[in-house]
Amino acid sequence: MFKQxxxxxxxxxxSAKFWDNGESQAPDNNNHEVSSQRSSSNGDNLASLSxxxxxxxxxxxxxxxQELFLKKLRLCCVVFDFAAEPQLNLxxxxxxxxxxxxxxxxxxxxGNGKFPEPVIQEATRMVSANLFSNPHQQxxxxxxxxxAGDLExxxxxxxxxxxxxxxxxxxxxxxxxxxxxxxAKISKKYIDHTFVLKLLDLFDSEDFREREYLKTIxxxxxxxxxxxxxxxxKTMNNILYDFILETGKHxxxxxxxxxxxxxxxxxxxxxxxxxxxxxxxxxxPLHKLKCLPNYHQQLSYCVIQFVEKDCKxxxxxxxxxxxxxPVTNSSKEIMFLNELEEILEATQLAEFERCMVPLSRQIAQxxxxxxxxxxxxxxxxxxxxxxxxxxxxNSRIILPIVFPALEKNGSSHWNQAVKNLxxxxxKVLSDTNPELFEECLRKFQEDQQNAEDNKKKNGETWxxxxxxxxxxxx
Numbered sequence: 522m523f524k525q526x527x528x529x530x531x532x533x534x535x536s537a538k539f540w541d542n543g544e545s546q547a548p549d550n551n552n553h554e555v556s557s558q559r560s561s562s563n564g565d566n567l568a569s570l571s572x573x574x575x576x577x578x579x580x581x582x583x584x585x586x587q588e589l590f591l592k593k594l595r596l597c598c599v600v601f602d603f604a605a606e607p608q609l610n611l612x613x614x615x616x617x618x619x620x621x622x623x624x625x626x627x628x629x630x631x632g633n634g635k636f637p638e639p640v641i642q643e644a645t646r647m648v649s650a651n652l653f654s655n656p657h658q659q660x661x662x663x664x665x666x667x668x669a670g671d672l673e674x675x676x677x678x679x680x681x682x683x684x685x686x687x688x689x690x691x692x693x694x695x696x697x698x699x700x701x702x703x704x705a706k707i708s709k710k711y712i713d714h715t716f717v718l719k720l721l722d723l724f725d726s727e728d729f730r731e732r733e734y735l736k737t738i739x740x741x742x743x744x745x746x747x748x749x750x751x752x753x754x755k756t757m758n759n760i761l762y763d764f765i766l767e768t769g770k771h772x773x774x775x776x777x778x779x780x781x782x783x784x785x786x787x788x789x790x791x792x793x794x795x796x797x798x799x800x801x802x803x804x805x806p807l808h809k810l811k812c813l814p815n816y817h818q819q820l821s822y823c824v825i826q827f828v829e830k831d832c833k834x835x836x837x838x839x840x841x842x843x844x845x846x847p848v849t850n851s852s853k854e855i856m857f858l859n860e861l862e863e864i865l866e867a868t869q870l871a872e873f874e875r876c877m878v879p880l881s882r883q884i885a886q887x888x889x890x891x892x893x894x895x896x897x898x899x900x901x902x903x904x905x906x907x908x909x910x911x912x913x914x915n916s917r918i919i920l921p922i923v924f925p926a927l928e929k930n931g932s933s934h935w936n937q938a939v940k941n942l943x944x945x946x947x948k949v950l951s952d953t954n955p956e957l958f959e960e961c962l963r964k965f966q967e968d969q970q971n972a973e974d975n976k977k978k979n980g981e982t983w984x985x986x987x988x989x990x991x992x993x994x995x
Contacts (some may be wrong), residue, residue, distance in 0.1 A: 587639070597621055597651070603682035645712060681728040725773055762802075774807075774815065805824070817860070832869045839865075842864075851892040871924060875904070893934075893938065924966055
């Protein structure tokens with residue numbers, strides 16, 4: 522793609538009148554044009570740099586601005602190494618930074634005229650050179666992660682050393698994509714599938730600042746270029762599939778899901794089958810990953826968006842949560858219970874009845890948890906009016922399932938707060954349906970008595986066996 526763009530570059534800039542509606546505010550420093558020559562012995566190091574002064578955009582006539590702007594974009598294609606050689610070419614690095622600031626400012630302050638094709642072409646070439654074709658970027662990404670013991674080194678290692686330039690490049694791309702002066706029909710020739718694919722690959726950056734910019738830019742591209750929408754969704758699906766089924770490692774899942782949350786919010790009704798498959802094959806299985814806390818808030822929002830759009834999906838989502846319910850991780854259990862409550866708030870009675878039995882069994886297990894926060898969070902479900910209403914309509918099925926756990930909590934749980942909450946829930950259940958409550962209490966007492974009798978019987982059997990073995994030994 523990069524070679525194709527270079528091949529399409531015009532030998533001379535267009536002489537057409539450049540877009541402008543006044544003078545842009547440029548930085549105080551004069552900008553320069555940099556042409557780099559590579560060393561024959563080491564292609565990654567800049568052997569020599571020639572610096573030619575360029576006038577500021579506001580100091581030239583309107584007819585000369587397009588050619589000067591293109592020259593400044595070409596200047597910004599020069600890439601410097603901030604990681605291995607941070608003190609090298611400091612002057613040239615500052616020249617590039619000031620030039621980047623000026624081109625961003627000029628895009629912001631441009632008038633109502635549309636950007637001509639040579640500008641879009643050179644702009645995407647500059648962005649590609651800095652983001653996609655930068656060898657120093659790749660070296661930084663492949664760098665060995667610091668030891669887990671030194672948190673300070675980890676935080677420093679996750680920040681891109683090229684950020685002084687990259688931040689402005691990302692800002693430039695964002696301004697170009699979002700600008701009303703950008704013609705989507707022209708831009709889609711250069712911001713094509715290859716460009717979008719490389720942009721999506723950058724989401725795996727360890728630098729959170731980079732991911733924040735990428736998230737905003739991707740959202741703008743999705744909203745501006747309708748032709749790219751199916752491709753973006755498909756590519757994001759593939760990246761998430763790879764994360765779920767293969768690697769289990771990716772730095773940008775939270776940002777992906779945040780973008781997807783906005784996309785899902787715009788889905789038309791009735792939902793397409795491909796969107797429902799995305800829910801069941803991607804969003805629900807994302808709950809099983811160990812790194813769920815890193816993106817659970819965004820994932821929960823996406824799932825709830827689906828349920829709110831189509832309440833019939835609640836049954837599918839709840840059964841999916843039960844399938845991946847954590848067994849030994851208490852913090853994840855609390856996350857699941859938080860998400861479950863939000864889903865139940867959007868669940869209608871018919872859908873709830875299809876999954877209430879396995880759901881009630883799981884809630885009973887949470888109520889019996891020795892981890893007081895899990896038991897406490899499960900008890901708080903009864904504070905939700907909609908959830909309480911769903912339980913009340915199906916109390917004859919649900920109460921016998923959860924009653925033993927509630928009764929044991931009230932009498933023997935070690936945490937006083939859990940005991941107090943349990944007593945409140947039992948009182949609510951007793952007031953709602955006294956006859957059913959008494960029936961469940963009687964059944965529980967019978968089961969407890971039978972368990973005690975069986976325990977005594979088993980103890981007596983073992984005692985007799987011990988006596989037989991002792992007599993045989995004599």
